[in-house]
Amino acid sequence: MSFGEGARFGGGVLGGDNHGIGGGTFHGNVRLEATTHVHYRFGGHSVGHASGEIPSSELDRLSECFAEPGPAFAELARRLGEENVLVISGTPSSGRRTAALMLLHRLGVGPVHTIARDTPLNALVPDAGETGSEARGMVLCDPTTGSGPLTEADLLSLRDRLSQRNAYLVITVGPQSVLEGLSPSPWEPPPQVEILRAHLRTLVNTDTEADLLALPAVEAFLARDHQPREVAPFALVLARYAAREVDEHEVEGYSLQALEEQIREWFEEDDTSLHLREKAFLIALAAFDEGPYALTAEVSDGLYIHLQRTVDTKVQAAVPVFGTHIGKRIQLARARRYEAEEPTEWGPVRQMKARYLDDRTALIILREVWTGHPSARPALVRWLRDLAKDSRPLVRTRAASVAAVLAHSDLPSAMALVIEPWAASKEFRSRSVAVSSLALAHNVGAPNVPRILDAWCDDQTPHLRWVAIRTHGLIGPERPAETMAALRAAARHGDLDETEIAQGNPTAKESDRLAEALAEAAELLLLSRAGDEVLAESVRTLEQDRPAFFLAVGGFLGACRHTQKDAPSGRPLVLDWYARSAASGGQAAARIAALWRAALGDRVHRDRALGLLRRWVLTAGRDARTEQVLAELLPALVVSESGSGRLAHLLRTMTGEDGVQPLVASRLLATVPSPRAPNATTITYGGSQS
Numbered sequence: 001m002s003f004g005e006g007a008r009f010g011g012g013v014l015g016g017d018n019h020g021i022g023g024g025t026f027h028g029n030v031r032l033e034a035t036t037h038v039h040y041r042f043g044g045h046s047v048g049h050a051s052g053e054i055p056s057s058e059l060d061r062l063s064e065c066f067a068e069p070g071p072a073f074a075e076l077a078r079r080l081g082e083e084n085v086l087v088i089s090g091t092p093s094s095g096r097r098t099a100a101l102m103l104l105h106r107l108g109v110g111p112v113h114t115i116a117r118d119t120p121l122n123a124l125v126p127d128a129g130e131t132g133s134e135a136r137g138m139v140l141c142d143p144t145t146g147s148g149p150l151t152e153a154d155l156l157s158l159r160d161r162l163s164q165r166n167a168y169l170v171i172t173v174g175p176q177s178v179l180e181g182l183s184p185s186p187w188e189p190p191p192q193v194e195i196l197r198a199h200l201r202t203l204v205n206t207d208t209e210a211d212l213l214a215l216p217a218v219e220a221f222l223a224r225d226h227q228p229r230e231v232a233p234f235a236l237v238l239a240r241y242a243a244r245e246v247d248e249h250e251v252e253g254y255s256l257q258a259l260e261e262q263i264r265e266w267f268e269e270d271d272t273s274l275h276l277r278e279k280a281f282l283i284a285l286a287a288f289d290e291g292p293y294a295l296t297a298e299v300s301d302g303l304y305i306h307l308q309r310t311v312d313t314k315v316q317a318a319v320p321v322f323g324t325h326i327g328k329r330i331q332l333a334r335a336r337r338y339e340a341e342e343p344t345e346w347g348p349v350r351q352m353k354a355r356y357l358d359d360r361t362a363l364i365i366l367r368e369v370w371t372g373h374p375s376a377r378p379a380l381v382r383w384l385r386d387l388a389k390d391s392r393p394l395v396r397t398r399a400a401s402v403a404a405v406l407a408h409s410d411l412p413s414a415m416a417l418v419i420e421p422w423a424a425s426k427e428f429r430s431r432s433v434a435v436s437s438l439a440l441a442h443n444v445g446a447p448n449v450p451r452i453l454d455a456w457c458d459d460q461t462p463h464l465r466w467v468a469i470r471t472h473g474l475i476g477p478e479r480p481a482e483t484m485a486a487l488r489a490a491a492r493h494g495d496l497d498e499t500e501i502a503q504g505n506p507t508a509k510e511s512d513r514l515a516e517a518l519a520e521a522a523e524l525l526l527l528s529r530a531g532d533e534v535l536a537e538s539v540r541t542l543e544q545d546r547p548a549f550f551l552a553v554g555g556f557l558g559a560c561r562h563t564q565k566d567a568p569s570g571r572p573l574v575l576d577w578y579a580r581s582a583a584s585g586g587q588a589a590a591r592i593a594a595l596w597r598a599a600l601g602d603r604v605h606r607d608r609a610l611g612l613l614r615r616w617v618l619t620a621g622r623d624a625r626t627e628q629v630l631a632e633l634l635p636a637l638v639v640s641e642s643g644s645g646r647l648a649h650l651l652r653t654m655t656g657e658d659g660v661q662p663l664v665a666s667r668l669l670a671t672v673p674s675p676r677a678p679n680a681t682t683i684t685y686g687g688s689q690s
Contacts, residue, residue, distance in 0.1 A: 053135070054112045059105050065232070066102050067190040067198035073099070076185060077106045084162040085155050085169045090187035091331060092174060093262070095195075095228035097141055099187055100170035104137035109168050112137035117144045121154050124169065125161040138169045142177070151180040175328035189228045196222070199235035204242050212238045217251045225334060225357035230258040259358055262334075263368050274332070276311070277319070280304035282333055283380075285354060286365040287387075287402045291394065293326065293337055293354040299395065302386055306379035330354060334361070345393065366402060367409045381417050388422055388433040396429060400436035407441040411448065414441075423456070423467040434467045439474040450479060457486040465490050466517050473521030477530035484525070484537045484551075491518055491547035522555020527562060527573060532588055539591045542598055549598070553605050556595040560612045563619075571626050572616055579629040593636040600643060610646065614654050621656070621664040631671045638673055647672045 080086040080103050090096035104112050113135035115124065124138065143150060150173070162169055173184055189195065193213070200209045212218060221234060237254050240246045266274060266282060274282075277300075284300030301319045308317035330337050335356045341348040356362055369376055387399035403422075407414040419441075422434035442449040453475075456468035469490055476483030493514075525534040538552035556574075563570030574592060581588035599609035620627035638644045651669040656662040 052114055054101065054114055056110060059101060059110075059112060062098060062101060063105055065199045065202045066098065067194040069099075069188070069190045072188070073103075077103050079185075080104075080168055080170065081107055083159060084167065085159050085171070087150070087155070087171045087173060087179075087182060087184040088187045089173050089175065089177070089184035090189075091227075091334075092142075093227040093229050094187055095189045096172045096187045097139065098228070099189075100139045100141075100172055103170055104139070104168055107137075107168060109137040111135055112139070114138075115140040117142055119143070121150075121158065125158060125165060125167060136165070136167045138167065139172070140169065141172045142174060143171060149180045150177070150182060152182055155182065175331050192222050192226055192228075192231055195228050195231045196235055196238075199232050200238065203235060203239040208242050212242060215248075215251065217248060220252075221255045224255060226255070226258065227262070227334075230262075234258070256360065259360060260364055260368070263361070263364050264372070266365075267368060267373055276307055277301070277304045278329065278332060280307055281329060282365060283369055285333055285335060285356065286362040287398050289362040290353060290355040291398065292342055292351045293330075294352070295392075295394070296354060297326075297329075299383075299387065303379065303383045306382045307376065310375065310379045334358070342394075363405055366405045370406050370414075371409050377413070377417065384418055385421075385430075388430045389427065396433050397436060400433045401440055403433070403437035404440035404444055404446065407437065407449075408444050408446040411441075411446055415452070424461060424463050426463070431463060431467050432470075435470040435474070438467070438471045442475045450475070450482070454482070454486045457490040462514060465493070466514055469514065469517040469521050473517075473524040476521070476525045476534075477528040480525060480530040480533040481537055484522075484534060484541070487518060487521055488541065488544075488548050488551055490514070491551045492545070518551055519554040519558050522551055523558030523562075526555055526559040531577070532586075535588055535591045535595075539594050542594075549602075550604075553595060553599050553602065557599055557605060557608055557612060560616075569619060569622055571623055572619065575616060575626060575629050575633070578633055579625075582629075582632060590636075593633065596633070596637050597639060597643070600637065600646060601640075606646075610650055613647075613650060617651070617654065617665055617668060618656060618662065620668065621662045627664055627668070631668060634668060634671050635673050644672060644674060 076086065076088065076099075086103070088096055088100065090099075101112065104110075115138050117140070119140070121143070124140070150171070158169060172187075173179065177184075196213070196218075197209065200212065204212065215238075218238065226234075234254055237246065237251055241248070241251050267279060280303040281297065281300040284296050284303055288296040288299065304319060305317040308315065326337065333354075333356070335354050337352055337354045339350060340353050342351045342353070369380065384399050384402060387395050387402075390396055390399075403414060403418045406418060419434055419437050422430040422437070425431055425434075438449055438453070449471075453468040453471050456464040457472070459465055459468075469487060472483045472486060522534075522538070525531070526538070528534070538556060541548040542552055543549075560572060560574045562573045564573065564576075578589050578592045580586070581592070596609070599605040616626065616630055620630050634647060637647065648669060651665045651672065652661075654661065654665055
C-alpha cells in the first residue's frame with residue numbers, strides 16, 4: 001500500500017489481516033491483480049508527485065551536442081507547436097527521449113518535466129481551477145496506463161487541456177506499443193557519424209576532431225550499427241584517448257563492449273520491454289542468422305514453449321497465432337530483413353531472410369545465454385534436441401552450429417548436456433548432428449576435441465565409435481598420423497565384419513555402419529590436403545594386421561571412385577594424383593601402385609578393384625589424358641602371372657555402355673606386360689599374397 005501526501009483512511013486494521021476502505025471518497029485508483037492481492041494508491045492528481053523537473057542546464061548541455069536530424073525534426077517541432085501533444089515511435093535506444101526533450105527545447109518551453117510511466121493520463125494536466133504542476137513541457141516515455149491502450153480520444157482530451165495552459169507534451173512509444181486510432185510519428189536518429197561529430201565538438205578542438213575521426217578504430221566503429229546512446233560514450237573515450245588518458249586498445253574494444261552490454265540488457269530479468277517470446281526470438285535468430293525469417297520465427301516459438309515451461313511448469317504455454325509484426329520484431333532485434341536465395345535439396349529458392357546488423361551479435365547472444373543464464377539451459381537443451389530430429393537439413397545444421405558455439409564457451413557442459421547424448425543416440429539424425437557439432441567446435445577453437453574422438457574410437461559403445469570415426473574424417477587432416485592410428489584402433493574391435501570394412505556396404509546392422517564410416521573416413525583423409533601423409537601411412541601399415549590392411553585398402557578404393565567435380569565422366573582424382581607424382585619424381589606414384597596391387601591381390605577387395613579399373617578404362621575412352629596416364633599405371637600393377645592374367649582378362653572381356661568392347665581397351669591391353677622375371681618380389685599384404 002502506498003499513500004500520497006496527506007492521505008487519510010479508516011475502516012481497516014493496520015496491524016492485522018484486514019485492510020480496507022470504509023466509505024468516503026479517495027483520489028487515485030484501486031487495482032485488483034489477484035484474489036489475494038489488492039493494491040491501493042491514495043493521493044490527489046498532482047503531477048508533482050509523479051514527475052521530476054529536468055534542470056535547464058541539462059537541457060542546454062544536450063542542445064550543444066545534439067546532432068540536427070534535418071527537415072523531419074523541424075516538421076515534428078512545428079506539429080508539436082500547433083497540436084500541443086505529439087507521439088513519436090522508436091526503439092528505447094534510438095535517442096527518442098533526447099529527441100523529445102530537444103523538441104520542447106526548440107519551442108522554448110519551460111520548465112520541462114519527465115513523467116513517471118504509470119501516471120494516469122487524466123492526471124498529467126490538472127483541470128482548470130485545480131492546483132497542479134507548473135510544467136509547460138512534459139515527456140512521457142512508454143506509458144503503462146492501467147485503463148487500456150493509448151487512444152485518439154486520450155490525446156484529444158489532453159490537447160484541449162494542454163492548450164488551455166499553454167503546455168506541451170511529447171509521448172514516446174516503442175514498436176510494440178498498443179495504440180488505438182493513433183499513428184505515431186516514426187523517429188529516425190541522425191547518422192552515427194553526425195552524432196559522433198556533435199559530441200566531439202563539445203570535447204575537443206576541430207583539428208583533433210578530424211584526427212580522431214580518421215582513426216581506423218573509429219572507422220570500424222562507424223561501419224557497424226551502433227545506437228545513439230552508444231555513440232555519446234564513445235566520444236568521451238575518444239576525448240580521453242586524445243588526452244592520452246587511455247590507449248588504442250580502449251578505443252578498439254569499446255564497440256564490442258557496447259554490444260555485450262546491450263545483449264546483457266536484453267536478457268535481464270527486469271527488462272520489461274522484451275516479452276519472453278521476443279527473447280526466444282533473439283536466441284533463435286542467433287542460431288538461424290541469415291536464414292529464412294519464417295523458419296526462424298517457427299523454431300523460436302518452440303523455444304518459447306520450453307522457456308515458459310521452465311518459468312512455470314504448471315502453466316500451459318500459449319503461442320499467439322498472430323503476434324508481433326515482422327517489421328517491429330526485426331527492429332527490436334537490431335536486425336534487418338532482405339531477400340536472397342536459399343539453397344535447398346530442390347535447388348535455390350528465393351526467400352525472405354533475417355540477420356543481425358552486427359555480425360558479432362549471434363555468437364555473443366549464444367554465449368551470454370548459455371554461460372550467463374544457466375537457468376535457461378534445460379529449455380535450450382530440449383529445444384536443440386528437437387532441432388536435431390527435424391527432417392530439414394538446414395535446421396539440423398544450425399543445431400550443430402549452436403552446439404559448437406556452446407562447446408567453445410563451456411566444453412564440459414555442452415558435451416554432457418548436448419553433444420554426448422546426441423552421439424550416444426540410436427537415431428541416425430542425432431548422431432549426424434553430433435558429428436557436425438564436434439567438427440565445427442574444433443574449427444572454431446574448442447579445446448580437446450581430438451582427444452575426445454581418440455577416446456571414443458576405442459570405446460565399447462558402437463554409437464560413440466561411429467561419431468568419432470565420422471568426425472575424424474572431417475578434422476583428421478590436421479593430424480593425419482594420429483587420426484589413422486585412432487581409426488585403426490576402431491577397426492580392430494571384434495564387432496566389425498572385415499568384408500564390410502572393405503566394401504563399405506550400409507545395411508541394418510550397426511557393425512556395417514561402423515565399417516562404412518571407417519572406409520569413408522580413410523577416403524576423405526586421402527583426398528584431403530594431408531593426402532600424401534595419409535597415403536604413406538596407409539602403405540606403411542599394410543603388413544600390420546588385417547584391420548589395418550582393410551582400412552588402408554578400403555579407404556584407397558573409396559578415393560578412387562571420385563572424379564573431378566564428381567562428374568560421371570570426369571577424370572579420376574587418384575589417377576591425376578599419380579600423374580603429378582610420376583612427373584615430379586615423387587613417392588606418391590609408387591605408393592598408389594602398391595595400394596592397387598594390394599587391392600587386386602586380395603580376395604575380398606579384388607572384384608571392387610576390377611570394377612573401378614573398368615570405370616577408369618571407360619573414362620579413358622573419352623579422355624586422351626586419362627588413357628595416357630592409365631597406360632603408364634597398368635604396367636606398375638603387374639608383379640605376378642595371376643596379376644597379369646586378371647588385367648588382361650578384364651581388358652579383353654569388358655564392354656562399353658553399348659555392349660561392344662571399347663577400342664581403348666585393346667590399346668591398353670598392349671601395355672599390360674607378361675609376368676615379370678622370376679626375381680620379382682612377392683609381397684604379403686595382411687595375409688594375402690600378390
